[in-house]
Amino acid sequence: MIAAPISAAIWLWEGLRRVDCLGGDRWDVLTFGAHHAHEVQKPKQITSFAWFALAMAVLALFxxxxxxxxxxxxxxxxxxxxxxxxxxxxxxxxxxxxxxxxxxxxxxxxxxxxxxxxxxxxxxxxxxxxxxxxxxxxxxxxxxxxxxxxxxxxxxxxxxxxxxxxxxxxxxxxxxxxxxxxxx
Known part of the structure; x- marks a missing residue:
């Protein structure tokens, strides 16, 4: 019950990052530095942090x-x-x-x-x-x-x-x- 909302929030941040409504430099603060620097510089690339959260939510649910x-x-x-x-x-x-x-x-x-x-x-x-x-x-x-x-x-x-x-x-x-x- 906890993993799914956390994963959803991370994917929401991922979507916002992709449309860059907060600016690239602010994503380090929002994700607590849980991404690679090259991922933030490529706004079209989904971060490893988001993929990990999705995998953990799938496992937690099933x-x-x-x-x-x-x-x-x-x-x-x-x-x-x-x-x-x-x-x-x-x-x-x-x-x-x-x-x-x-x-x-x-x-x-x-x-x-x-x-x-x-x-x-x-x-x-x-x-x-x-x-x-x-x-x-x-x-x-x-x-x-x-x-x-x-x-x-x-x-x-x-x-x-x-x-x-x-x-x-x-x-x-x-x-x-x-x-x-x-x-x-």
Missing amino acids: APRVICSASMLALAVGDPSAAFVGRRFGTTSLGRNNKTLEGCVGFFVAGFVVISLFATVLYKSVVSLSTLGLFSAAVSFAGAAAEVLSGSRWVDDNFAVPLFAGFAGWCVLHVMNATAVLVL
Whole structure:
């Protein structure tokens, strides 16, 4: 009930920014700096902040809490890790949008560690550790794959990563018959 109105407000700001009724410099204040500088300078480009808000609203409306949380963690931890590792150590180009194999591995490892810790702390009494490990691996792998495949001008990674990661996590929990986690 909270995610949908927040997402709607962010998309309203996005629409106002696109018609530039407040002037480009004021958008940094309105979005609390949650956008990239190059996005504000291109008024026709929808900001990553807006795409992230939409993905979180979709997940909040249709997915259980464990899926929403793990998907958000995948993006929040994996995306900056991929950028850091890819810029610092990346040499093997994946041929898309400056993505590297090293950055993709960085996304997966960081996401897997954080999601594993999150899932183990909250759900180890309900589901086996092997199921939680498989869940963490699926969410992290799907998030890393979505990061590599998105980023074009049609699909923003801040929209694709949470949705792909959430779907992968949901599939694993259903296949492993861990429905007890889905109702918590």
